[in-house]
Amino acid sequence: MSGNEDLRVAILSVVARLEEKGFNHGSSGNVSCRHGDGVLITPTGGNSGNTAPDEIVRITYDGTVIGEGMPSSEWHMHTQILRAFPHVQAVVHTHADACVALSCLRKPIPAFHYMVAGFGGDDIRCARYATFGTADLAASAVEALDGRTACLLANHGMIAMGKTLEGAFNATIKLETLARQYILALQAGEPVLLPPEEMARVRGKYGSYGAGRVPG
Ligand SMILES: [Zn+2]
DSSP states (O other): OTTOHHHHHHHHHHHHHHHHTTOOGGGOOEEEEEETTEEEEOBTTOOTTTOOGGGSEEEOTTOOEESSOOBOTTHHHHHHHHHHOTTOOEEEEEOOHHHHHHHTTTOOBOSSSGGGGGGTSSSBOEEOOOOTTSHHHHHHHHHHTTTOSEEEETTTEEEEEESSHHHHHHHHHHHHHHHHHHHHHHHHSOOOOOOHHHHHHHHHHHHHTTOOSSOO
């Protein structure tokens, strides 16, 4: 694993922190990062306790394994996202509770809080349903991520991307927090949504202090 050990350790650090947050039920989460002309991705069934750095799997963008191991069953989603968004370096997928709950409504998270604008638009979309592990789910996620840095996956979970692994991890934490807060607001009443002009103003402010469109 010469030359990319740091990156492999960094991927496992993200996995461990997703577990600490309770986002990685039964190894359901997976993490990937570009490396050279391929992608490093967590192995199928991998968690921070059962995976060594050299067990992070290296694959090409068409899913061919370079070396050994079996990549996450969601490798289509990771590689298609990295192909579709050249500025993105890392992708995190989880079944975090609040995101899963909202994904079952198959609706976007609207502009109930200004921080929704930090994901690139006036809402955070929910990708149309497709069976887990399929190229069709990957295409659905790419569609929902257009102009955004994260989305929900219908009846499944969430996906976030970043210019770095830390950026993708932080976007995951922010999205799950917003999802939980949106559910709380829905329980208390009918949230008042921010108008598009206010969301545009917030996006401008994020841009002005470097938060940008892809967290990084
Ligand atoms: Zn999943």
